[in-house]
Amino acid sequence: MGTTKTEHFTDNQNTIALIAKALGHPARVAIIEYLMTVDACICGDIVNELPLAQPTVSQHLKELKSAGLIKGNVEGNAICYCIDEKAIEKLSAYFANVTAKLAIKKCC
Amino acid sequence: MGTTKTEHFTDNQNTIALIAKALGHPARVAIIEYLMTVDACICGDIVNELPLAQPTVSQHLKELKSAGLIKGNVEGNAICYCIDEKAIEKLSAYFANVTAKLAIKKCC
DNA sequence: AACTAATATTGCAATATTGCAATATTAATA
């Protein structure tokens, strides 16, 4: 208990849930949005953009990274983060598909 | 602590996070997929489709409902559930926008 | 009214998440 029963679901269901879960926190949505507004990788700076302490931001970055949503390149002293398109594209395509199917079959 | 600091984020960030969080569990993704495969509202039946006990499924349905992802109409004895397009369309549009913006600005 | 079927609620144990202070690490710089 407290643990998700992933074994019982398909790989795709688990993958989508994993990505969605990583985006299931406003701080992580805010990080993605911030990375989007800038025209390059961000070295440093992310901590100052968020209303959370440095260790907390670091942990959120870690979670986004482990879900495949961002990439982090070590750049000397700092670490440069940017969005990893693949995961977001996967999510985007998935829900575009759901939306398209819903448009056809109206129920209640 | 253990509580998300929603006050510090925008309404939109909180809304997107809320919907994403609701989809951040494979059982709830599975429920959405099941509702999609059928051409109508589902009365009953959902519990039998999932590898989880009835109270657990009931709770997942409740969470999907409170996030606005599904609707439930009482139909006599049973309750008929179906997808509420609005939330999914919102998420879909949001990520389509992110993807579109990412296509333009390549960084690392 | 008693019975049944479908779903919800309660209460609980196990585990996960959120957030931060303190500390560690890493690499540039003086």
Next chain:
DNA sequence: TATTAATATTGCAATATTGCAATATTAGTT
């Protein structure tokens, strides 16, 4: 090599989530 800047890790407290057994509710049906 000390110092500084940027980030990560550890350890902890508070709270949330997951899952289920037991029970309640609700609406047909006999």
